[in-house]
Amino acid sequence: METLRPWLVATVVFSAPFAHAPATLAAADSAPAAVTPVQIKAAVAQIEKLAEQTLKSTGVPGIAIAIVYKDDDVLLRGFGVREAGKTDRIDADTVFQLASVSKPITTTVLAALVGEGLIDWDDRVIDRDPNFRLFDPWATRELRLRDLLCHRSSLPDHGGDLLEDMGYSRDEILYRLRYQTPASSFRSQYAYTNFGFTEAAIAATKAVRRRGAGSPAAWEDLAAEKLYRPLGMKSTSSRYDDFAKTANRAHLHVPVEGHWVAKNVRQPDAQSPAGGVSSTLRDLTHWMRLQLDGGKCGGRQLVDAAALAETHRRQITIGFDPATNRASFYGLGWNIGTDHGGRAFWRHSGGFALGMRSEVTLLPSEGVGIVVLSNAAPTGVPEGITESFFDFLLEDKLSRDWVKFANQMFAEEVKRELGAETDYSRQPEQTTPALPLAAYAGTYRNAYFGDIEIADEKGKPVLRLGPRKMPFALRHWDRDTFIYQPTGESAGGPSGVRFSIGPDQTAASVLIENLNVHEMGTFERRVAE
Numbered sequence: 001m002e003t004l005r006p007w008l009v010a011t012v013v014f015s016a017p018f019a020h021a022p023a024t025l026a027a028a029d030s031a032p033a034a035v036t037p038v039q040i041k042a043a044v045a046q047i048e049k050l051a052e053q054t055l056k057s058t059g060v061p062g063i064a065i066a067i068v069y070k071d072d073d074v075l076l077r078g079f080g081v082r083e084a085g086k087t088d089r090i091d092a093d094t095v096f097q098l099a100s101v102s103k104p105i106t107t108t109v110l111a112a113l114v115g116e117g118l119i120d121w122d123d124r125v126i127d128r129d130p131n132f133r134l135f136d137p138w139a140t141r142e143l144r145l146r147d148l149l150c151h152r153s154s155l156p157d158h159g160g161d162l163l164e165d166m167g168y169s170r171d172e173i174l175y176r177l178r179y180q181t182p183a184s185s186f187r188s189q190y191a192y193t194n195f196g197f198t199e200a201a202i203a204a205t206k207a208v209r210r211r212g213a214g215s216p217a218a219w220e221d222l223a224a225e226k227l228y229r230p231l232g233m234k235s236t237s238s239r240y241d242d243f244a245k246t247a248n249r250a251h252l253h254v255p256v257e258g259h260w261v262a263k264n265v266r267q268p269d270a271q272s273p274a275g276g277v278s279s280t281l282r283d284l285t286h287w288m289r290l291q292l293d294g295g296k297c298g299g300r301q302l303v304d305a306a307a308l309a310e311t312h313r314r315q316i317t318i319g320f321d322p323a324t325n326r327a328s329f330y331g332l333g334w335n336i337g338t339d340h341g342g343r344a345f346w347r348h349s350g351g352f353a354l355g356m357r358s359e360v361t362l363l364p365s366e367g368v369g370i371v372v373l374s375n376a377a378p379t380g381v382p383e384g385i386t387e388s389f390f391d392f393l394l395e396d397k398l399s400r401d402w403v404k405f406a407n408q409m410f411a412e413e414v415k416r417e418l419g420a421e422t423d424y425s426r427q428p429e430q431t432t433p434a435l436p437l438a439a440y441a442g443t444y445r446n447a448y449f450g451d452i453e454i455a456d457e458k459g460k461p462v463l464r465l466g467p468r469k470m471p472f473a474l475r476h477w478d479r480d481t482f483i484y485q486p487t488g489e490s491a492g493g494p495s496g497v498r499f500s501i502g503p504d505q506t507a508a509s510v511l512i513e514n515l516n517v518h519e520m521g522t523f524e525r526r527v528a529e
Helices: 004-009 037-058 099-115 139-144 143-149 160-167 172-179 194-210 219-228 242-243 269-275 281-292 305-309 381-395 401-419
Strands: 060-071 072-080 254-256 259-261 316-321 328-331 336-340 346-351 356-363 368-374 442-443 452-457 460-465 472-473 475-478 481-485 495-501 507-512 520-526
Touching: 037 060, 037 072, 037 401, 060 281, 060 381, 072 281, 099 143, 099 194, 099 219, 099 269, 099 281, 099 305, 099 346, 099 356, 143 194, 160 172, 160 194, 160 269, 172 194, 194 219, 194 269, 219 269, 281 305, 281 356, 281 368, 305 452, 346 381, 346 472, 356 381, 368 381, 442 507, 452 507
Parallel strands: none
Antiparallel strands: 060 072, 060 368, 254 259, 316 328, 328 336, 336 346, 346 356, 356 368, 442 452, 442 520, 452 460, 460 472, 475 481, 481 495, 495 507, 507 520
């Protein structure tokens, strides 16, 4: 499973086991017994009961669960409704956005290209996409597709996500990554990055086109040509518009005053390879069986077995649990772990803070896979149900209330991650007046985020940022500090906007706190040329 922070700041995903290993991971270090059909049947029955109970205990509008076992669908069922307050039920053909569960789907597409000899995991990125650059020239020269797909490129955690919130296009975000200062030396650390992952897929697409293999002109078409259509994933797409025009789709929900409300839309096309796939339970069972059967479907080899197996290999360490003395790893689009019997688990979680969660977990030695989707966030329901399933399957009982545990972890992490540098919920008792608005007004420059404007609109200060100059009202806090409410996937509570005043009593620079995650949130006043 993955750490909570990646999901909260973007899309999601979990990268290390829960702090306390489940019973499925805590058994004695001995050869595990093979799973039997009787165990599968019993575990499925328990999970169906748990899903119904979870709807009542958490109030989430809907849950969808698919379980496969040795090329059979043993559970394919929706629970609850597609939209709160309405009666349309979730079923096996309800389309969900998958968020970061898109990543292992993307590396399946890339494995198909590798198997055809069109690309290699160790192709240099600049050989496939000559315009791409990292901050460091040496890292740019040495960067491989593999490095981006396992998050060891030196880009910082979720680098690029804030640019997406600001409204930049995919091409512009990938271009601006050259200004993103590295979080570590090249290949030395894991840092989960949606847009680094996206660049790998885009570079691969360009490589196929240049070789004249008759590929489509866009990643979204390539994914359909190489995976979705051959595998019979009729309701799966990497374009948001296809999801949005589907009548049988799950709406995103967030909590508002104690109720789940469908108030948000998440358009993730900019990071489509990393978080933009939408699909159904029925389609995902085809894909899970392909993974478990070495790239085969219906006896046909759709994806080269060796190329697909490479996605399941450990590429970089991402965590260590001293309680179990077990490390966790990231492969190519997969989190890789083992239980104490030595069985490998492949898994990935996803989620949009704007209202959905997902998780897929495969136990390849037993031919077992489960995917859990929910149209609500923040919640740990997918992880809780998944861990419960493997408890029932491998231990015949729950070691703890996993849904409650996962939800508690999410609640705690939300408080930590969405907190601002300063508590802006209460105005200071004593404040210093601001300077005249003219002292702050003007254009400010930042190579990574682009220009912003502080404008005077009818005597009120307004912050305009992003390529469309989205307006945000500024409210005075104290002297040269104002606050505004960010929007988008990464938005938390109010953020400070802190001006630094020069000797001429006008602002020389401004720091925007929510953009300062990687110490890059300072904008310098642009002097008229």
